[in-house]
Amino acid sequence: MRKLCGTDWGANERILKNIYVQGVRPHMEYASSAWSSASNTGLQTLDRVQNQALRIITRGMRSTPIQQMEKITGIQPLKERRDTKIIQQAQKFLCTEDSAMKGRMKDLARGRLKRSSFVHQAKRLRKGLKDMPSNVLPLTYIPEQTPWKEPKTHIEIKRTVPGVYSIKEQSDVEKRTAAMATIEDLYPVEAWTRIYTDGSATNAIQNGGAGIYIQYPNAEKDTISIPTGIHCSNYEAEACAIIEAATHLAEKTPQTNQVVFLTDALFSKVSRCGGFSLRVKLCHLVQ
Template sequence: MQQAADRLNAWAEDWCVSINKKKSSTTLFTLSPKQKAGTIRLGGTPLREDEEATYLGVTFDRRQTWKPHIAQAETKARRKLAILRKLAGTTWGANEKILKTVYQGIIRPHLEYGSTAWSTSAKTNLQTLDRVQNQALRLITGAMKSTPIKEIEKLTPIQPLCQRREAKTMVQAEKLKCLPNHPMKHRLSNLTKNRLKRSSFVHESKRLSRPYREVLPQNTLPLTQEEEETP
């Protein structure tokens, strides 16, 4: 890592690019709570070590539990849920169609963003997001708390988040198989050994695709140049 930091610093000096070292940090991803990363320097300045790193709106924690990201997603969704609560009413307010559109447009995206990365998180973490959708469905339908959530899902109809996460995982896996130079293509197409108790994207996608082996393509080939140009 230090060699990579040195190359980055050399590139920045060659191209006269200034890197804000105060905003730069490092994060060691490991399953061991005792292992610590050594100090990495950028241009002689030691970089601070953070427990979490955010990339494209997804928060990566050191042990890849995804708990911080899911907690942030829940907080954002609950803030928007307050808007839905203001619009809903037993004798006044927006109708069910409008409430459903509001939920699907501004609340559910927070519950699903980047789900192909963190869908292997612990069930207790994922259930916090499911509870947000359950509250939204009760606001949309005006159902009582004692009403079974499965019946509300049939009434709306809005698919459970767990099923949507599984579908997104399978779609993402098939997309990666179509990329000839992507490193995940080889891992998805060959046998892999799971040395850890924790599941991964590769093992989860293979588990989900087993019941659909007869309908899913076994040998996915990338599009040729002629096929791409065909309207």
């Protein structure tokens, strides 16, 4: 931060604040609820680091009051942030039925050591918060989610269509004929569930929509159309169409284990969606 803050040139206050808030402070606050009962000497060392950052951001002198610099920059004192994290962690313990800390939070007894523990700090802070609810609802148990593990369902992504070449070599009719022949040859309707999906948005950024057409082996057909959001890109609309189709199929009685998605949304299939790949999400939906 010192190198970025020069006398004749350098980053402005906003950039310096972002550097500190996003790059420096997280290291000082990592697992702060676990070591919040450390000695005042150790905690004051961290406070001095933030005070130094405040002077760099505001170009303040050493005599500038810390509270004024915190107000100017909008940076919360570390002690307040530590207290907030203690309250949050204590609430998590109280909401978790099988947590060993839940009993300790309720049956609190002063030990012989003078230094307070996390439990005593949480009790002290809760007393000062009159609006804190006394009855805490337990957290709903959710089975462990492991989307990074490959499920048993096999999904194969094909990026090309046999018989379809470059735009200049074939007309639209020739490409359509080759595509239809490939579908009939590789995915006969008697053995496969065919799902056609498409999605788009106005000017590629707003009022998205998705369309789905499903052909079942017993000649049954489903047609679905859904809005995908006012602020929506083409990619999001395409991804929503595929996910909605898979969800709809998973809720129906399966007629065959073989399903083919016929879509032009190659980017949606191979990219990451919502933190993990769309391919893995489809596996968990249809398995």
